[in-house]
Amino acid sequence: MTLACQEYLNGATKPGTRYLEWLPKVFLAYRYIMVNRDESIKQWVAEYTEPLYRWACSKMDDHELAEDLVQETFLVAFERYDTYERRGSARTWLTSILKNKIMDHYRRQYRSPVNSRQGNEQDFFGDDGMWHTKMRPESWGDDKHLLDDKLFVNTLNRCLEKLPGQWLAVVRLRYLSEKDGDEVCSELDITAANYWQIVRRAKLNLRQCLEINWFRK
Amino acid sequence: MISCNRATMLVEKKYDRGLSVGETMRLRMHTGMCSACTNYMRQSKLIDQLVKGAVMRESADDATVAAIKTQILNRLKLG
8 A cells, every 4th residue: 555655646656547546545544543543532531531430420339430431431432443433522422432331331230130138029018919018108298409418319329329239230221321211121131021120129129218218317 | 909019010110111091090090099109109200310310410529530531541551
């Protein structure tokens, strides 16, 4: 290719050999991209590390892992720079790489369940399908500004942390996909009924945890 | 009349992708008589909003972000 390029630049090539016209252009364009890659990535690191990290932290409890995944995102972006389409925004592209990484993590977490001491259906409902008296949801009143209360957010996070990893993976994927459960179901290869079952189990435990540690106090 | 166990499953289905006409009626009939499941329905929605809202508010501190930036550039040998 370089030879063809030199010949071309020296004017040694005959007119009519069309590939010799575009070949050097492709070559130069490729070099242009690669020279720009380092600069682009540097700029992206400066500009997007914070929003990406924030975003990752909002999707996972383990902030150290979020940190790793953000780092890996930039490594992937570096390797696949030539596949980046300039028409879209860099941030969107990086976010989609990061999102895939996070989904991979939850897929793995879902597949390697750990035994949990959290309640399942029998702990909440009797054989007749009615609530156990102690488990009946009470009214929580009408507090619209719960999230402004740092203590409440702490309680909520502690209750979330108590959930077994497998359920938490489902819950997190649910908010990650920001769509209906279809995406989560196909990600985890589970049926819709199975998905609602897990969501409900997680909610039953979460709401009980919140009721005991916050609303009843 | 459906059980509370079944009703709470319908609540999750409802918030995920909606119910059929029959299911909607069964759930309404149930919650019309069962205060516990009515509370569950409200709280299930609230928990969705709370979990979503809480995770959005977590903020990253500047020192961590600066450290991540340096590490990435080092790993890419661009630093």
